[in-house]
Amino acid sequence: MKAKAISYALLSAALFGVSTPAAKLLLADIDQRILAGLLYCGAGVGVALLRRLPLRLGLAIRAEEAKLGGTDWVWTGAATLAGGVAAPLLLMFGLARAEAATASLLLTLEGVFTAAIAWFVFREPFDRRIALGMALIVAGSLCLAWSGAPSLSGALGPVAIAAACLAWAVDNNLTRRVSLSDPLQIVEIKGMVAGAVNLGLGLFAGAFMPSIPLVGAASVVGFLGYGVSLALFVLALRHLGTARTGAYFSTAPFLGAAVSVAALGEPLTMELAAGAALMGAGVWLHLTECHEHEHLHHAVEHSHSHVHDEHHRHGDHSDHENGQPHVHWHAHEPLLHAHPHMPDMHHRHDH
Incomplete structure (x- = not known):
């Protein structure tokens, strides 16, 4: 099961990573707040339709899954507020007040915060091998994000971006609490709520809806890069735990950069090569982990x-x-x- 769960996490990262250059193309014609709403709505509506098909995601997500119930709704609601509402708002606020290089570097904090909360708040076990692997993956993300000397002039923007990363890390850890429930139901709720909130905020701020073809393109990107990706992320959480799933998902920037080189003709840089080497070493440390000891199930x-x-x-x-x-x-x-x-x-x- 470990190998299959790792494949879910890496495929989740790949889908999200590929969605980044796709969203970059759409930003030329769609307001960023409206685009965020369309991506989330595409995830929520697309997964809602997928949930009602007999095949769902093939063999990955079974037709028979436990529905959310009881305290699951509390965890899901809190995760949705943190990752689907608070994080995008903080990110948009921060991006308007921070330089691009600073913002890119700060976004790598999500993986760090996710692991730190999992390890030190929820007491998820780790050892030096796993910690080193996480550090190498984060270092690889920093290499990919580096685009010049960052500036911290005006701390409000960087603080807001860091807070957005913290909100997504909280979302990841809270979602782990309900990962035994139907992943598609979780994504449907998150996508619908986050999409409606972000669209509402964009329209309230005076942005306009794009043409129908652009809405369709953004919805498809959201369905695959946010909806299917998040469903696979929840499956990985179920079997790997939060910190390890977050580590594998942190490879998304490299996968997105690789697609940008192949599909968009962007240059192959030393930063990309160094990031790939560091991330590869970190993923190898995680892949070759063997954790075995006598333990008690209560x-x-x-x-x-x-x-x-x-x-x-x-x-x-x-x-x-x-x-x-x-x-x-x-x-x-x-x-x-x-x-x-x-x-x-x-x-x-x-x-």
């Missing part, structure tokens, strides 16, 4: 899509013994054992 009751494996040996459900995923409320009895594992939703023990 008793817990919850509902999510699962198969009957070593962690799910509950009750008599002979109709599901063929290995097909299914959803129902089930209890986990205390279990003490040892095997290689990641800090997923079933391995949140202290170290």
Whole structure:
């Protein structure tokens, strides 16, 4: 499952990374606030339609997933407010008051904040290998973002951009709390709310809606680069934990830069080569991690899509013994054992 979850995280990063040069082209004809709203709306509406198709995302997201319920709505609402409403507002405010080089460098803080919150607030385990890998990936992002000496003249803009990164990091960690629920439902809610808020703010500020072809193009970019990408990100959170998923997702700037070189004819620079080398080393450290020790699973009751494996040996459900995923409320009895594992939703023990 680790390899599949890593592929989800990297594919999520690839889709988001490719959406960046695509959005850059659209910015020539669409106000940035309206574009943000269209991207989120494209994600929300597109995923809402996808949710109601039998194939959904092929084999990645199963047709039978647990729906949000109870306290899940609190976590999802808080994550949406942080990442879909507060972060874009702070970013737009900061971009208007900071130089491009400063803004690009500061945006790499999202990965740092995501890992720091996961490690020191939610007590997600890590070791020197994982910390070094994260540091190399962030260093690679800094190389890609570097476009000259940044200036901190006027601290208000940079502080707002850093606050936006912090809001997205909070969003990532809160979303992890509901990652056992239907990823498409989570994305649908986030996209609809964030899209409506950003569009409303843009129109209130006097911006105009673009032509229908441009609306369609922005919606497609939003569906793939924000909607499908976020759904895969939630799947990765489910199996890898927040910090590790955030580390893989931090490769998005490199993937976006690579597409810009190949598709937009931008120059292949030393910064891109150095960033690729650093990120490759960081990802390799994460890929080759093997975390194994004796650990205790405490008793817990919850509902999510699962198969009957070593962690799910509950009750008599002979109709599901063929290995097909299914959803129902089930209890986990205390279990003490040892095997290689990641800090997923079933391995949140202290170290």
